[in-house]
Amino acid sequence: MEEALLRAVLFGTPILLASLGALLAERSGVVHLGVEGVMALSALAAFALALETSPLLGLLAGMGVGVLGGVALGVFAVTLRANQFVAGLSLAALGLGASGLLGKRYEGLPLANPLPEGGLALLALGLALLLHLLLYRTRFGLYLRSVGENPKAADLFGVNVEGVRYGALALGGGLIGLAGAYLSLAYRPSWTDGMTGGLGWVAIALVILAAWEPLRAVFGAYLFGLLFFLQFRLQGSVPIPSEAFATMPYLLVILVLALSGRTRAPKALGVPFERGR
Amino acid sequence: MGLPMLRLENITKRFGPVVANRGVSLEVQRGEVLALLGENGAGKTTLVSLLYGLYAPDEGRILLEGQEVVISSPRVAQRLGIALVPQHPELIEAHSVAENLALGLELPPFFSRRALLQRLQALLQDHPLGVDLKAPVHRLSAGEKQRVELLRALLSRPKVLILDEPTSVLTPKEAEDLFREVRRLKERGLAIFFISHKLDEVLGLADRIVVLRAGEKVGEVRREEADKDLLVRLMVGRGVAPPPKAPPPREEVVLEVEDLLVPRHGFPLQGVSFALRAGEVLGIAGVAGSGQKELLEALAGLRPYRGRVRFLGSPLPQDPARLFALGVAHIPEERSTGVVGGMSVAENLALRTYPRYARGGLLDYGRMEREAEDLMRRHRIQAPSPRTPLRTLSGGNVQKVILARELKEGPRLVLAMHPTYGVDVGAAEEVHGRLLDLVREGGAVLLVSEDLDEILALSHRVAALHRGRLVGPIPREEASRERLGRMMTEGRA
Numbered sequence: 145m146e147e148a149l150l151r152a153v154l155f156g157t158p159i160l161l162a163s164l165g166a167l168l169a170e171r172s173g174v175v176h177l178g179v180e181g182v183m184a185l186s187a188l189a190a191f192a193l194a195l196e197t198s199p200l201l202g203l204l205a206g207m208g209v210g211v212l213g214g215v216a217l218g219v220f221a222v223t224l225r226a227n228q229f230v231a232g233l234s235l236a237a238l239g240l241g242a243s244g245l246l247g248k249r250y251e252g253l254p255l256a257n258p259l260p261e262g263g264l265a266l267l268a269l270g271l272a273l274l275l276h277l278l279l280y281r282t283r284f285g286l287y288l289r290s291v292g293e294n295p296k297a298a299d300l301f302g303v304n305v306e307g308v309r310y311g312a313l314a315l316g317g318g319l320i321g322l323a324g325a326y327l328s329l330a331y332r333p334s335w336t337d338g339m340t341g342g343l344g345w346v347a348i349a350l351v352i353l354a355a356w357e358p359l360r361a362v363f364g365a366y367l368f369g370l371l372f373f374l375q376f377r378l379q380g381s382v383p384i385p386s387e388a389f390a391t392m393p394y395l396l397v398i399l400v401l402a403l404s405g406r407t408r409a410p411k412a413l414g415v416p417f418e419r420g421r
Numbered sequence: 422m423g424l425p426m427l428r429l430e431n432i433t434k435r436f437g438p439v440v441a442n443r444g445v446s447l448e449v450q451r452g453e454v455l456a457l458l459g460e461n462g463a464g465k466t467t468l469v470s471l472l473y474g475l476y477a478p479d480e481g482r483i484l485l486e487g488q489e490v491v492i493s494s495p496r497v498a499q500r501l502g503i504a505l506v507p508q509h510p511e512l513i514e515a516h517s518v519a520e521n522l523a524l525g526l527e528l529p530p531f532f533s534r535r536a537l538l539q540r541l542q543a544l545l546q547d548h549p550l551g552v553d554l555k556a557p558v559h560r561l562s563a564g565e566k567q568r569v570e571l572l573r574a575l576l577s578r579p580k581v582l583i584l585d586e587p588t589s590v591l592t593p594k595e596a597e598d599l600f601r602e603v604r605r606l607k608e609r610g611l612a613i614f615f616i617s618h619k620l621d622e623v624l625g626l627a628d629r630i631v632v633l634r635a636g637e638k639v640g641e642v643r644r645e646e647a648d649k650d651l652l653v654r655l656m657v658g659r660g661v662a663p664p665p666k667a668p669p670p671r672e673e674v675v676l677e678v679e680d681l682l683v684p685r686h687g688f689p690l691q692g693v694s695f696a697l698r699a700g701e702v703l704g705i706a707g708v709a710g711s712g713q714k715e716l717l718e719a720l721a722g723l724r725p726y727r728g729r730v731r732f733l734g735s736p737l738p739q740d741p742a743r744l745f746a747l748g749v750a751h752i753p754e755e756r757s758t759g760v761v762g763g764m765s766v767a768e769n770l771a772l773r774t775y776p777r778y779a780r781g782g783l784l785d786y787g788r789m790e791r792e793a794e795d796l797m798r799r800h801r802i803q804a805p806s807p808r809t810p811l812r813t814l815s816g817g818n819v820q821k822v823i824l825a826r827e828l829k830e831g832p833r834l835v836l837a838m839h840p841t842y843g844v845d846v847g848a849a850e851e852v853h854g855r856l857l858d859l860v861r862e863g864g865a866v867l868l869v870s871e872d873l874d875e876i877l878a879l880s881h882r883v884a885a886l887h888r889g890r891l892v893g894p895i896p897r898e899e900a901s902r903e904r905l906g907r908m909m910t911e912g913r914a
Binding site: 293 | 473494496498505507513520530531
């Protein structure tokens with residue numbers, strides 16, 4: 145039982161971090177569908193740098209890649225006002241492809257001194273709380289939520305809509321990068337192609353499930369963590385094909401999304417802003 | 422008079438080939454209310470947008486207290502001391518009143534909710550808000566929202582205040598309160614731009630009146646020299662006759678509504694009863710959100726209801742297509758829900774009757790466009806061709822497209838909501854003319870409008886909706902603006 149809870153938290157941590165990152169972007173009105181790709185690239189960058197220098201620098205590199213991913217999405221989705229879904233999906237595909245290609249020579253190498261999972265899990269929990277305070281107790285948070293709800297009104301109030309959206313994407317990107325780095329530096333201190341295993345998509349679903357609230361994302365992430373753990377555990381002990389078990393968490397994501405169809409999204413989510421339109 | 426607070430010199434603004442403002446010069450002093458009067462499309466809102474940094478002028482300059490300024494964004498406008506109350510409340514509906522007001526303040530990077538509330542309460546001491554600071558904005562009435570907008574604008578301690586058509590969402594009583602506040606602000610030395618197309622308001626509030634027509638300044642008069650006739654002639658370029666009176670209604674009852682009930686959150690439409698005769702216009706006034714929309718949508722088959730509704734003696738079906746075939750036309754509240762912007766004028770005109778254009782399983786576009794050309798001519802719809810995408814048309818022309826489509830089969834009943842909202846005087850005249858033509862031929866019109874003058878000018882009987890209940894109807898002869906205002910706000914005839 146205790147083991148189950150511990151594994152749930154440790155496995156839920158990357159989902160939580162990535163989900164917080166996507167949540168921040170979405171509260172500002174930008175859909176971030178690139179999570180999976182950015183996570184993969186961050187995981188690779190973190191691992192590569194940790195191997196050459198130190199795990200801490202690796203961690204920073206992973207976050208840096210996440211920030212860059214967020215800014216890249218911003219160029220297309222905010223400045224150029226491209227379709228956010230297409231821009232995000234392209235970013236996901238690009239990140240996955242590029243990490244597979246660039247990561248070939250790191251495949252299977254061990255990391256001598258991994259980072260402690262527990263410490264990072266605690267950090268993630270603390271970040272969720274900080275994000276809650278950021279959203280509801282700071283000027284930036286008020287601007288961010290305003291921009292996500294009604295960018296036209298925020299603009300009239302004198303808020304720099306594009307600036308706030310870039311800020312949210314960069315900050316959120318850092319969290320997504322941290323999620324990737326956690327995977328390759330702590331959870332499974334190594335690099336394998338496809339090691340994100342769809343967690344980025346789960347994180348996006350979790351944002352909706354958590355109704356765009358950081359604190360709710362904590363519970364959702366650990367719930368998914370528990371499900372993944374049970375899936376491993378029950379395989380073999382019950383006469384059901386393991387493939388069916390492997391699909392369980394994803395089926396649950398779909399089920400949960402279908403059932404939570406009535407949660408309220410930020411009003412301007414997915415809508416590019418242009419002054420005077 | 423010293424240096425003017427704000428001065429515009431030779432402002433020109435083009436959008437592609439369209440000139441929105443041409444060589445406009447004007448100025449406003451401290452402690453003065455300058456009214457900017459003009460029809461919709463005259464360039465008032467563009468001028469406001471230039472002052473508030475939403476667009477940059479192509480030519481001309483703006484001087485604030487004698488200094489040339491470049492207003493490149495709303496933020497810059499605010500720093501310069503220019504505040505705007507926009508035409509439609511632009512608030513963040515999901516946030517509390519306090520959070521919305523906070524956006525008008527210089528905030529510290531970190532703040533607690535309690536500190537914010539205390540600070541706002543202190544700032545608002547001499548401007549009673551009348552609503553709970555913690556309430557979410559979407560629960561507020563239109564009038565309350567506007568009050569929040571105004572206070573938000575005042576929090577930045579502006580020198581220039583721009584009010585863009587501020588009364589379009591207000592009841593007469595709320596408008597009076599607003600005017601009192603504006604006069605107070607004027608006493609304190611604010612320079613105030615008051616944008617409106619309502620003559621009574623302008624004459625009641627302004628010190629000076631600048632009239633815009635087709636983007637150009639066509640006149641500037643001091644309040645003492647102005648009267649309605651003069652202003653209308655300046656605005657429209659000619660005199661406007663009041664709409665001709667419709668003949669008295671006939672005996673035949675077209676629509677009979679008994680105990681109509683619409684279930685909904687907040688206050689539902691609860692037990693509305695009335696009858697409407699052939700050749701009759703029944704005008705229904707009401708504060709926005711009192712059930713007008715629900716009433717019309719229920720009758721138009723768009724919303725489930727309970728109660729007995731009979732149309733020409735038989736139960737009214739709840740299916741928009743069948744209703745139209747029976748002779749019930751609908752002019753919806755929002756123009757945009759009445760048309761498909763991406764489709765052509767001809768396609769929009771054919772939306773109600775498109776099966777008729779079928780030829781061998783395909784639509785006969787040639788015939789559709791020929792018929793559209795005929796309707797465009799008859800209804801004076803200004804569009805380059807029947808193939809023009811509808812979204813490129815002005816509001817007045819879109820409204821004429823809706824009217825042409827809904828009236829072309831000679832309906833027995835027209836459900837009209839805000840039929841002239843946001844269209845210019847000329848187009849409104851034509852819309853009224855068409856409706857009255859129909860009434861003369863025996864059609865009945867249920868007219869819901871926020872424009873009390875419109876209701877009083879067209880209706881045989883008038884009623885008001887107050888919290889989902891119908892007050893009245895009373896005969897037109899016994900009604901006045903004041904009495905209607907009381908019916909709307911107090912729920913008594």
